[in-house]
Amino acid sequence: MKENIVIIGGGIAGLEAACQLLDLGYKPIIIEKSDHLGGHVADWNCLFPDMTPAGDIVSALISKAADANIFLNTEISFVNKLQDSYNIMLSNGISIITRIMLVTTGFSVFDASKKEEYGYGVYDQVITNKDLEHWFNTGDDRRVNDSAMNAIGFVHCVGSRDEKARNSQCSKVCCITAVKQAIEMKQKFPEAMVYCFYMDLRMFGKKYEDFYISAQRDYGIRFIRGRVSEVSENIDGRVIVKAEDTLSGKPVKVTLDLLVLMAGMVCSQDSTKVANMIKLPLDSDGFLKSADNVADIIDSPKEGIFYAGACTGPKTVPETLAEARAAALKIHLYIMKK
């Protein structure tokens, strides 16, 4: 079939939609800014709640989507609106005329150094959730000292639910990611004390609550209800974390060898850039605005433009994949109708 379908972003949403469209007989075009496919999931090690290797998910998608036209290291330079289609100019000099675009530009991880009081980029023992996954994958991070790991802390809601960071939304997946990473660290360092500092724990998904109970009962992870106010370094080069233990109503402090900040999801700059080019509106949470947040999350307010995945808000991997499949079907029906 001749119809051009342009998928903007080669993360799991874009790949899954491409696989489905290939099965339906189309030949979609994937535009990916970086030099590899798979997006954030490609940088992850294991996925909650069954510890599925992220690499398996990504490599299966990549091999299934191999017949699509894939442009790596490519960005959209500009988009011209024609009468009933769009002319997309790519940074590699190719131009595409299409009337259908699927936006799968995803999210960005919040820049934890903006929360200066947590010391990311200041103290050597402070890393993010993403850094920890990178260390799980490669074992390469000089900030993680295997030989002296007696106490580890996780800070929930870093840059999420935070009006000072201009992100009032909940990033949804960090609670369960912290539980997962806390369990993994406890498995690697059984003697270490592992603390999670939280405001609320949101265990909404399938088997999340079981995972959380297991973290408490089987792994002895200590959950402390209080938002960390300040991180500082002591004379031995360890970090001291201060918070209020709101359940006892007393100040609490603890000295740690490693502090992991659960940086949240924010709308990526690529999403807003694409939104500006095609004149798509942003929702009040800063993510792309769907035609309807209940009934029609995949449709944009513009004809022929569709969304899938975290460009419209924080999503889990299964949610993103489900949306990508739904978007592929939507596109198929849209083409059939004409």
Add this chain to the structure above:
Amino acid sequence: MDFGFKLSPSSAINLDKVDTEKFAELHRAEPDVYKCMACGSCTSTCPANRFSGMSVRKVILGLQRGKEKEVIAMMKNCMLCGKCSMVCPRGINTRHLILSICRIYGEDMK
């Protein structure tokens, strides 16, 4: 008559007996007061907390639980430095809130 024991007042919170009028007035003046999610950021940055137990989180909760007297006693230790306003993730102007509490609950403070 001395029975050798005495009755202590109940320490339970009885929501039926809480005076909601003043808090409603506070809420009109400071709509953000209901945004508090009790994260404790204000308390852990409060320089007066360590030696006096001052806690904006406890103040907001206490006023809704009929503990005005305890709250007022606690608030006398506030130095109005405003550090709590800087850390509040919900963006509550806690320093201004404290001033409004002083205005509305002023009589209880004497």
